[in-house]
Amino acid sequence: MIKISIIEDIKDVAFSVQAMINSQSDMICDHIFHNAEEAMMFVPHQDTDIVIVDIGLPRASGIDAITTLKGKCPNVLFCMFTVYEDDEKIFRSLQAGANGYILKGASKDKILTSIRELAEGGSPMSPTIARRIIETFTEKKVQPTNNALPLTTREMELLQLLAKGMLYKEIGETLSITTGTVKQHIHKIYEKLQVTNKTEAINKLNVNGVAN
Amino acid sequence: MITIEGLIKFYTPYHYIGLLALVVAVYVYITKKKTFPLFIPFLFVNSFVEMFLVYYFGVKIKNSLVVYNYFTILVILYYFYVYYDFFKSKSWSKYIVLVAVIWIIYVIYVISNEDMFTSFKNYYLIGLVIISLLIFIFFKGSLESKYLTDITKLPMFYFSLGILLLFFSSLTIFAFPDKLLINSESNLYPLLIIFSNFLLNLGYLGTALCVKKN
Amino acid sequence: MREEELIVVTAFTASLLLSALLIWFFISYQKRKNEYVNSQKDAQLREQELIIQNQLNLENERNRIASEMHDDLGSGLTVIKYLSDNIVSNTFDNTIKEDVNKIATYSTVLVKNMSEIIWAMNSRFDNVQGLISYLRRFSVEFLDDNNVSNTFKENDLNYDINISGEKRRNLFLVVKELLHNSVKYSKAKEINISITGQPDLEIVIIEKQSVGFDPLIMKEKGNGLFNIEKRMANIEGKISYKREDNDMIIKIFLHLEPEIKTNFKSE
Numbered sequence: 001m002i003k004i005s006i007i008e009d010i011k012d013v014a015f016s017v018q019a020m021i022n023s024q025s026d027m028i029c030d031h032i033f034h035n036a037e038e039a040m041m042f043v044p045h046q047d048t049d050i051v052i053v054d055i056g057l058p059r060a061s062g063i064d065a066i067t068t069l070k071g072k073c074p075n076v077l078f079c080m081f082t083v084y085e086d087d088e089k090i091f092r093s094l095q096a097g098a099n100g101y102i103l104k105g106a107s108k109d110k111i112l113t114s115i116r117e118l119a120e121g122g123s124p125m126s127p128t129i130a131r132r133i134i135e136t137f138t139e140k141k142v143q144p145t146n147n148a149l150p151l152t153t154r155e156m157e158l159l160q161l162l163a164k165g166m167l168y169k170e171i172g173e174t175l176s177i178t179t180g181t182v183k184q185h186i187h188k189i190y191e192k193l194q195v196t197n198k199t200e201a202i203n204k205l206n207v208n209g210v211a212n
Numbered sequence: 213m214i215t216i217e218g219l220i221k222f223y224t225p226y227h228y229i230g231l232l233a234l235v236v237a238v239y240v241y242i243t244k245k246k247t248f249p250l251f252i253p254f255l256f257v258n259s260f261v262e263m264f265l266v267y268y269f270g271v272k273i274k275n276s277l278v279v280y281n282y283f284t285i286l287v288i289l290y291y292f293y294v295y296y297d298f299f300k301s302k303s304w305s306k307y308i309v310l311v312a313v314i315w316i317i318y319v320i321y322v323i324s325n326e327d328m329f330t331s332f333k334n335y336y337l338i339g340l341v342i343i344s345l346l347i348f349i350f351f352k353g354s355l356e357s358k359y360l361t362d363i364t365k366l367p368m369f370y371f372s373l374g375i376l377l378l379f380f381s382s383l384t385i386f387a388f389p390d391k392l393l394i395n396s397e398s399n400l401y402p403l404l405i406i407f408s409n410f411l412l413n414l415g416y417l418g419t420a421l422c423v424k425k426n
Numbered sequence: 427m428r429e430e431e432l433i434v435v436t437a438f439t440a441s442l443l444l445s446a447l448l449i450w451f452f453i454s455y456q457k458r459k460n461e462y463v464n465s466q467k468d469a470q471l472r473e474q475e476l477i478i479q480n481q482l483n484l485e486n487e488r489n490r491i492a493s494e495m496h497d498d499l500g501s502g503l504t505v506i507k508y509l510s511d512n513i514v515s516n517t518f519d520n521t522i523k524e525d526v527n528k529i530a531t532y533s534t535v536l537v538k539n540m541s542e543i544i545w546a547m548n549s550r551f552d553n554v555q556g557l558i559s560y561l562r563r564f565s566v567e568f569l570d571d572n573n574v575s576n577t578f579k580e581n582d583l584n585y586d587i588n589i590s591g592e593k594r595r596n597l598f599l600v601v602k603e604l605l606h607n608s609v610k611y612s613k614a615k616e617i618n619i620s621i622t623g624q625p626d627l628e629i630v631i632i633e634k635q636s637v638g639f640d641p642l643i644m645k646e647k648g649n650g651l652f653n654i655e656k657r658m659a660n661i662e663g664k665i666s667y668k669r670e671d672n673d674m675i676i677k678i679f680l681h682l683e684p685e686i687k688t689n690f691k692s693e
Contacts, residue, residue, distance in 0.1 A: 010501070016508040056497060083500035084541050086548075104504040105537045108511070127559045128551075164580075165559030167566050355456055363456055373449060380445035384437035392434060400431050404438050411442075 002119045003047060005031040007039045007065060008054040008081060013104070017052065017081075020108055027115065036065035044072040050118060052102065055082040055089050063089065063096050070097035070194075079118055086128040094133075094190050095197040099123055122183025123190055130162035133193055151192060158185050214271050222267050226410040231259050233416040240424040248367050248419055249297045254290050255416060277394065278329045285319055288339030291375065295346040298368060308346070315339055332389035340379045340386075347372040367422040374415010382408040492547060496540050503533040546595035554682070555585035557594045558621060561601055561629075565619055568602075572609045575616045583623035587682050596657040597629075597680065600665070603650050604631060604676060612636035612674060626681045633674040 004021055006029060008014040014032050021029040031046060033039040036057050043051060051069070053062040066078050080093045080101040090101050100123035102114045114124065125133075137151055151159070154175075161171045168179040175182075234255040241247045261283045270276040292312040299305045319335050326333070350372055354363045363369050385392050385401055392401045510530035514523050545551060545560060562578050569576040589597075608614055614633035622628045658665045663680040 010505055012505055012512075013508050016512060056501060083497070083504055083537060084544060086541070086545065105507060105534050127563055131559075163555075163559060165562030165566075167563070167570070169570070170566065351452055355459065362460070364453065376449065377442065377445055381438055381442035383441055384434055398431055401434065404435070408442075 002027040002115065003049045004029040004115065005033070005039075005043060005046065005048045005051045006081075007033045007036065007051065007057065007062065009034045009056075009058055010054075013054075017111070020111065021115070024112060027112075036062065039065050040068050043069050043076070048073075048076055050077045050079055050115065052079050052081050052115075053093075053098070055080050055087065055093065061089075063093050066093055066098055067096045077118055079115070085126045091129055091132045094129070094193055095136075097194045099187060099190055117180075117183055118187075120180075120184075121187050122180055123187040124183065125162055125186045125189075127163050127165045130159045133189060134159050134163060136193065136196070151189065155185055155189050155192075158182065159189065162186075214268060218271070219263070219267055222270075223263065224406050224410075226406060226413045227259075227263050229410065229413040229417055230255070230262060233413060233420045234259050236417065236420040236424065240420060244424070246423050246426065248371065248423055249294055250290065251419070251423075255420075257286065258416075275329055277332060281328045281333050284333070284336040284339070288315070288336065288343065291339070291343045294371065295343065295350070298350065299346075311342060315342065330394075332386075332394060334389075337383075337386045340375070343375060344379050347376055365422070365426070367419045367426070370415050370418030370422050372415075374412045374418065377415070378408045378412040381411065489547070493544075496544055500537050500540055503537050506530070506533045507537075542595070542598065546591045546598070549591065551594065552588055552591060553585065554583055554587045554589060554623060554627070557589055557597065558583065558585070560594075561598060561619075561621075564598070565601065565605060568605055569609070569617055574609060574614065577616075577618045577620075579618075579620040581620065581622045583621065584682075587623070589627075589680075589682070593661045593663075593680065596661045597663070597678070600654050600657050600678065601629065601631070603654055607650055608633050608636065608674075614674070623682065626679055628680075629678040631676040631678075633676075635672045636674040 004027055006014050006017055008017070011034070014034070018029045018032060021027050031042070031048070033042070039051070039053075053065055055062045057065070062080065069076065070078065077099045078093075078097060080090055080098050081104055082090055082101055083104050085101075085103055090098075093101070100114070100118045102111055106114070117123070134156070137156075157175065158171065161174060166174070168182045171182050172179045234252070237247060237252050237255055241252060261279060265283075266276045266279050269279050289312070292308065292315075296305055296308045296312070299308065315335065315338070318338070319333075322333055322335055350368065351363075354366075382405055385404060392398075393405070507530045510526045510533070513526045514530070517523055517526070550556065551560070558580060562580075566576060566578055605617070608617055608631070612633045614636035616634040618630075618632045618634070620630050620632075622630075654665065658678070661680060663678060665679070666677045668675045668677070
């Protein structure tokens with residue numbers, strides 16, 4: 001049973017998605033929050049597997065919510081809920097710790113499939129995001145610390161193909177893996193992105209003379 | 213009697229400055245391969261005439277005026293050449309040649325009609341007037357130029373400065389050379405001329421040093 | 427004698443000092459003039475910088491407004507979709523179902539269209555790479571969804587060459603229209619797309635075993651073809667249609683401006 005919470009300020013959308021989820025036998029949605037502050041207060045005390053976070057929340061943003069909650073509940077998966085796939089905010093959410101994203105405009109089946117994929121360790125990625133991530137990892141010349149792992153060649157290969165606009169199926173065929181494996185690689189890449197981002201933030205603090 | 217002692221006694225500061233200018237110019241040419249147009253030959257002749265020939269003729273025939281009468285022709289011609297070279301990219305540079313030729317014709321006339329041993333010829337002053345005009349054009353042009361930022365960085369500036377100061381200061385005296393220099397017993401006027409020449413040679417030295425700096 | 431000497435000395439000194447003074451004035455005048463000219467140049471530079479900065483600010487502001495608008499519209503349209511879906515799942519009246527589904531479809535299409543506009547407006551994608559990956563993503567997904575087997579090939583492309591947002595958008599819409607037509611009318615079994623970039627951009631769409639263009643169908647397609655021609659004219663590109671055996675070959679040309687690399691040497 002996948003336990004899901006939703007952070008979405010538009011009630012019609014929130015209840016719609018809840019109904020969608022509850023109509024399925026393998027998932028349940030008991031908690032709905034309409035703003036980030038409430039979520040930040042209560043989510044840590046709940047038993048949740050996945051939190052669906054609206055990217056356009058009022059006041060404190062979805063990104064703030066993720067940054068806080070990821071620290072308090074490291075085992076929870078966060079999924080951005082967004083209108084546009086190539087939103088700059090998605091990239092920033094991923095850096096902050098999101099594990100994937102779902103398009104609000106997607107069909108009911110697609111949304112449910114995405115949730116299941118995420119629960120199994122797979123994430124989606126658009127060509128734009130792929131390119132942003134490639135830039136991030138090549139620009140910054142990640143310092144080899146314990147935490148920050150550079151990308152493996154396989155992962156870099158995958159990113160290049162995604163950046164070219166290839167679909168998961170084609171990438172799978174090119175690299176001789178299933179689309180499921182492709183998505184799992186993406187999931188790991190997002191984790192590394194988040195770690196790199198955190199490391200950089202810490203490094204910046206160190207450089208400024210703030211003790212660890 | 214030509215003696216070293218006599219030579220040394222004969223020399224004034226401006227001789228030494230002139231010699232120094234020659235040394236610096238040669239040094240710069242050897243080390244940096246840069247030079248002011250025909251500068252080294254001119255300075256060589258300048259030093260040779262001022263530091264030897266004048267004394268020699270003074271001792272041998274008791275008349276150094278003739279040396280100056282011929283030397284000044286060379287000097288003015290050199291000045292013509294320098295300014296022609298500087299302005300040769302201008303369309304009117306050929307007129308400089310024309311004026312120089314006219315001046316030469318006048319000089320030849322004077323030489324063939326007058327005694328070169330007794331009076332100081334006025335073609336020197338006339339030549340200086342023309343050269344001053346060219347110097348004026350040089351200064352004015354530097355104001356209008358879009359690219360020139362600091363005129364004191366040009367060797368031409370120091371060269372022109374020396375000539376200009378010489379010209380203005382010694383103008384009074386060269387206007388009446390026979391009365392004041394040749395037939396006068398006063399030591400003052402030669403002294404003043406020496407001072408003017410000092411300024412002139414300082415200009416030469418400045419030019420040589422400026423070439424070195426660039 | 428002494429009087430004469432005095433006169434001459436005075437004249438000498440006076441003219442010497444005068445000339446020195448003149449030259450001194452000249453040099454300081456020149457210095458001041460240079461400073462003035464330089465400060466003018468600086469002022470001019472600063473003015474130009476300001477203008478550029480202003481334009482950048484304007485552009486940023488426009489982008490920000492556009493972005494907010496898109497967010498608002500996108501958000502609202504999504505709500506419409508969700509509400510529509512609710513109605514559809516709660517009603518048994520088929521006519522209502524049909525109409526409300528149309529509402530949902532329209533809003534989804536609108537969101538997609540805005541997505542495309544955002545892509546076209548974003549200068550990050552103003553290059554061959556940006557265009558091709560977007561085209562690829564769209565074409566393959568669209569053809570897959572409509573069960574048309576397809577291939578997409580890229581050859582000989584310089585990915586860094588600049589293409590403006592307007593050109594990208596028009597090219598994309600042309601390809602989109604063509605593929606929609608292919609799926610709806612051509613009944614092609616397979617569509618192969620290949621793109622080459624030397625020297626001009628060439629997109630070749632081959633519809634295998636397609637029924638091609640029928641005058642009747644042309645009339646139906648009507649607006650579509652006209653739009654395509656108009657768009658290609660807008661971006662100064664060319665399009666050609668050819669039948670070979672049972673295949674339909676569509677070629678799209680666009681002239682690319684190579685980047686001129688300049689080496690700046692500061693004086």
